[in-house]
Amino acid sequence: MQISPAAYRALTPALCVALSILICWQQRLLPAALTALLPQLPFILLPVASLIAALSNQSRELATSLLMLCAYWLIRSYLQTPLQSLPAAQIFYLLSYFVPSVVLYLLFIPENGLRHARGKGLAVLPATLLFVLSQIFVTNPQLMAELSLSNIADQLWNMHLSPLSGSWYLLVLICAVTMASRRQPIFDSSAAGCLLILFITLGWIDVNNISAVMFTGIGILLTVNITSGLFHMGFYDELTQIGNRRALLAALKTAGNHYSLAMVDADHFKKN
Numbered sequence: 181m182q183i184s185p186a187a188y189r190a191l192t193p194a195l196c197v198a199l200s201i202l203i204c205w206q207q208r209l210l211p212a213a214l215t216a217l218l219p220q221l222p223f224i225l226l227p228v229a230s231l232i233a234a235l236s237n238q239s240r241e242l243a244t245s246l247l248m249l250c251a252y253w254l255i256r257s258y259l260q261t262p263l264q265s266l267p268a269a270q271i272f273y274l275l276s277y278f279v280p281s282v283v284l285y286l287l288f289i290p291e292n293g294l295r296h297a298r299g300k301g302l303a304v305l306p307a308t309l310l311f312v313l314s315q316i317f318v319t320n321p322q323l324m325a326e327l328s329l330s331n332i333a334d335q336l337w338n339m340h341l342s343p344l345s346g347s348w349y350l351l352v353l354i355c356a357v358t359m360a361s362r363r364q365p366i367f368d369s370s371a372a373g374c375l376l377i378l379f380i381t382l383g384w385i386d387v388n389n390i391s392a393v394m395f396t397g398i399g400i401l402l403t404v405n406i407t408s409g410l411f412h413m414g415f416y417d418e419l420t421q422i423g424n425r426r427a428l429l430a431a432l433k434t435a436g437n438h439y440s441l442a443m444v445d446a447d448h449f450k451k452n
Contacts, residue, residue: 190360192408193373193401200377200397204390218392222252225399232406239299240286240367241406246307248374248402251279252395254314259385263340269328270317276331276345276382278313280352282306283371287359291367339383349379370405374398 207215226249233241258271286306292299317323336346353375360368381394 190369192404193369193376196373196397196401196404197376197380200394201380204387204393207389207393215389218389218396219256222249222392222395222399225396225403226252229399229402229406232403234294234303236406237293237295238367238406239292239294239296239303240289241370241402242294242303243286243306244283244367244370244374245402246304247279247282247310248378248395248398250307250310251275251378252391252398254310255381255385255391255395258314258318259391263332263385264329266321266325266328267314267317269332270321270324271314272340272382272385273324273328273331273345274310274313274317275378276341277348278310279378280349280375282310283375284352284355287356287368287371291365336383340385341379341383346379346383349375349382353379366405366408370402373401373405377401 203210207218210218226245230242230245230249233239233245254271254275258268261268263269263272286302289302292302294300294303331342331345332340334342334344336343339346341349353372356368356372356375360372377394377398381391384390
């Protein structure tokens, strides 16, 4: 059965989110060796996604992969303590607003590629800025302390996100989902999946190993989407979305021993 591009863009992040939630819910059933490995998996998968994005000249995918890698490092480094402590409160506040804002920005800018100076800057700027801001909070633990603590105290439903930060996440997520359903770039699908997974992670940050499991899902999502995007560019015509000669040759290898083949060359098909 052929899956439409729109359905595929929705299916991939949905499966990654569902699988991450299932593993997080049933992680007690995992072998002890795999449970011990979970916190390291995002540090493996996200650099792999970054490398594939860099090799394929995709600046927005690279920027997202590096941003998620930096966000995970901050969670593992500073959010393993109670959120009421400092600088955990400021780091949580930073992740609650900075990451969705950057993803929203990436959704609306064109893909410049890494061969362009603007594309190179775009790829490294979000993660670099997130790291610099976090270290400012680390070295100045009283900076925005009151605002950050009040943000944690004011919870949305039973989550750790405040009504304002939770609403901002949901607004950006709705925007990403809407754009993914109407546009062809697979980056929109990746952005929607990353936002949803990060929303779940921050909302229930106190669940055991939730950041490790969820960011493993982000690493898988980005790797699969970047790779599938490269496959689609190599095997399908961008204008007509019809398989090209490479797709035909690949299909012939799996046609079996008994088949019929008809090829028609339409000359002057644009003339009336």
